[in-house]
Amino acid sequence: MSAILQLENVTAGYSADIDILRGLNLKVERGSVTGLIGLNGAGKSTVMKSVFGFLRPRIGHVFYNGREITASSPHDLAAKGLWLIPQDGGLFDHMSVETNLRLPIETRRAAAGISRAEIDRRVGDVMQQFPILREKRRQLATRLSGGQRKLLEFAIAHVQRPTLCLIDEPSIGLAPKVAEEVFAHISTLAKTGTSILLVDHNIRKVIEVASYVYVLTLGTVSAEGESSAFRTDLHGQVKEWLGINY
Amino acid sequence: MAARVSSLRRPAAPTSRTQLAIALLMLAALAPLPTLGLEIYWQGVVITSLYYAMLATNWNLLAGYTGLFSLAPAGFAMLGAYVTALLWTYAGVSPLIGIPSGAIVCAVVGLIIGILTLRLSGPYLALTTLALAEILRVIALNSFDITRGEIGLEVPALFSHQSSYYYMFIVAVGCLLIGLHWLLGKPCGLYLRAIRNDETGARARGVRTVFWKVFAFTISSGFCGLAGALFAHYVIIVSPSIGHLLVTGLVMSMVVLGGMGTLLGPLVGALLVNVSSEYLRAAGDYQHIVFPIIVIVFARFCREGLVGRIAMMFNARAGVNAARGSRTTEVLASS
C-alpha cells in the first residue's frame, strides 16, 4: 500500500443522529498534494477533524502509512509525524513568535528523535525563509496581522518536517496577494517530501497545486481524478459537480 | 419523525402545569396531617422540609432555569433572619414588618452582587456568593456585641401552636410555586431558559441577558431572605448556623436529586432529602456524606433528576403515541 493516508467508508458526525460524512473513501498518495473541494457544509473540515482524532468516526477506518489510526488521539498522531494547519486558531496568542515556532518541535523532540542542534538549525532556516517572522520574533502572536499569523503557522509546519500535513482552508480571509504567498508555501512544503491533504474554497488554486482532486458533496466523494483532467474545462465541470457558476 | 419534531417543540419536562398540579396536590395531602395526629416532632421535620423547599425552589430558578450558580442560598436566608432579628432586638420592630424587611434587604444585596458579577462572563457569581456567604457568617459570629455570636438572638414566635407554622409554610411554598409557574409562563420565563441554553444566542436574538440574569438573581435572593426570616420566627433563635455552607450543600442536593429545571423537583427533593436526613442523622450523622455522593452520581449519570427522568419517560410515551397518531392521519389522508 503506497498511500500515506487512506479513509475507508468513514461515517462521522457531531450529534448522534446526523451524519456529516457518509461512507467517505479517500486516499493521499505518498509525496503528493491531494486536494479536496466542495461546497460549504459538504464536510471538508469534518474530514480533517476525523483524521486528526478530534472526531471519532462512527463507522469506517482511517489508515496512516498502512496502520490503522481510527480514533487515535491528536497527540499520538503528532508523534507519528502528522501535522494539521487548522482553519484558524493554531497559535498560542500570548506567547512570542519564537516560542510559537519552537514549542511544537520541542514537544515532539523525543518522539521524533531530533537533536537540539537540529531544532536550532531548522528554526534558523525558517527565519531565513520568513524574514517578517525574524523581525517580529519577540512579539506576542496576538500582535500579528491575519496574513502574518497564517505565515507563522506555515513556518511552524516547515519546522516540523511532517510526513503528512493536513491544511484546512489556508487562504480564507486573506488578501489575494497573501493567499498567493500561502499557496507558494504549500508547494515548498510539498517539495521537502511532505504529503499534503489540502482543503480550500479557492478551487482554481487547489487544482493548480494538487496532483489529485476529490470533490466532496454532502459527505461523500462525488467526483475524483487527476488534477490535469480538471484543468481543461474547469468552468463546465465545476458547474456540473457543484451546481454553481464558477 | 413526528416524534422528533414534537420533542423539539415541547420542553423536555411535561408542561409545568402538570407539575404544579402535582405539587399542590402533595401540599394538600400534607395539610391535614397535624389534625390526623402527626407527631409534633414529625411536624417539625415537615416544616423544615418546606423551608428547604423554598430555598431549593429559589436556587432552582437560578441554576435550573437561568443557568446561574449561587452558593449563597443559605447565606441570604441567614441575612433575612438577622434583619428581622436585629430590627426586633434593637428597635422593637414587629416581625410583620421585620420579615418583609429581611426579604427586601436580601433583594437589594442580591441586586448589587448581581450587577457586579453578572455583566461578566465566567464563574464570578459563584465565587462572589461563596465569599459573601462565608463572610456574612463570620461577621455574624464575630460581632458578639451586636449578634451575640454563636449564642444567637432570640426572636418572638408568630404563633403559639406548631401546627400554625405548619400551615403557614404549606401556604408559603404553595404561593411560591404558583408565582414561579406564573413567572415562567410569561416571556420572562422564556428569556431565562434561553439564557441557560445559549446565552450568546439569546443576546443575539435581542434578549437583554444581563438585565434578566440580575432580575432572576434579585428575586431569588429576596425570596431566600423571606424564607430565612419566616424560619427564624419558627425556630425563635437566629444564629450563624442558618447560613452554613452545609445548608447550601443540602439545598443543592435537593434540586439535583429532584430535578434541575423542573417545577416539582425541588419540593420532591426537599422532602426526600430532609426526611431521609432524619434517619441518616439517627444512624450517626451520615447525611453530609451520603448526599454529596448522591449529588455527584446524579450530576454525572442522571442530570435531569428524578422528576425530570420520570417526565422524560412520560414524554417518550406521549411521543410514541403522537407518532402513531400522525401515521394514522397520513394513512387516512393517502387513502
Added chain:
Amino acid sequence: MLSSMLVSGLITGTFYALMALGLTMIFGVLRIVNFAHGEFYMIGGFAYVLLYHSLGVPIVAALPAAVVAGAALGWVVERLLIRPVYAEMGARQQGRDEYAIIVTFALSILLIAAMTKIVGPWSLQGPRLIDGPPLLIAGIRVSPHQLAALGIALFFLLGTLYLLNYSLWGRQIRAVAQNRSAAAVMGVDVGKVSTIVFATAGGLAALAGALLSNMISPSPDVGAFPAIKSYVIIVLGGLGSPLGALIGGLLLGVIENLGAIYISFSYRDTYGLVLLVVILLVRPNGLFGEMRREV
C-alpha cells in the same frame, strides 16, 4: 508596628499565593473553578499532623507525605470526576460549568464530612518544623519555625512559577491553557496535562495546609477561608494568570494586615470581600488577565 505588619502581611500572602497558584492553574487549563480547593489544604494539614502525632513519622518525611497526599487526591479527583466530562462534553460550555460547580462543591462537603467522621470535629495542632527561640530580624520577631515554613513556601511558589515559564513542561501547560486544540495538534497529551495540573494544585494546597498547621490548627472545615481567599486572589490577579496569583496573594495578605491594625482585627477575614467588590467594579478582568482567552 507598620513595617512589622507589612512583613507579616507578605508572609501570610505567600501562603495564600501558594493556594491561589494551583487554583488559577486549574482554571487556566480546564476553565473550571475547583470549589474543593480548601479541602486539599485541609487534607494536607491533617496528613502532616496525623502522620507525626499518630504514627510518629518524623517531620522531614511527614511534610513531603502531606504534599503527596494532596497531589494524589488531585490526581484521583481529576481522573474520576473531571476527566470524563471533558471527554464527553467537548465544547458545550454550559453543561460543563454546571457540572464542575456542582461536583466540586459537593466534593468539598463530602471531604469535610468524611474527615469529621474520621478524626472528629476538633482541631489538632501541627508540630513545628524547627524549635528554637524567636529571632529578631530587622526589628521583627520571627520564630525559626515561621522562617522555615516561609522559606519552603517561597521555594515551591517561585519554583512552580519558574517551571511554568521556563521549562518545556510549564510551557506545555500554558499552551494548553491558551489553546487546547492547538496544543493537542503539536503533540501535547491534553488529558495528561490536566491531570498533572490538578495534582500539582492539590500538592501546593496541601503544602500550605501542612506548613500552616502549627499556626492554624487543622480541623475538618479549616479549608473554607484559605479557599475563599484564593478565590478572591484569582479574581484579583486575573483568572488563569499564575503571576497574578502571586501578586494578588501578597496584596491580599498586606491589605488584611493593614485592615487588622487600622480597622479591626476580628474582621480581618472580611476585607477580602471588600477587595473583591472593588476589583469587580474597577477592573473585572483582574490585574493580569494574561492567560484569559475569550471563547
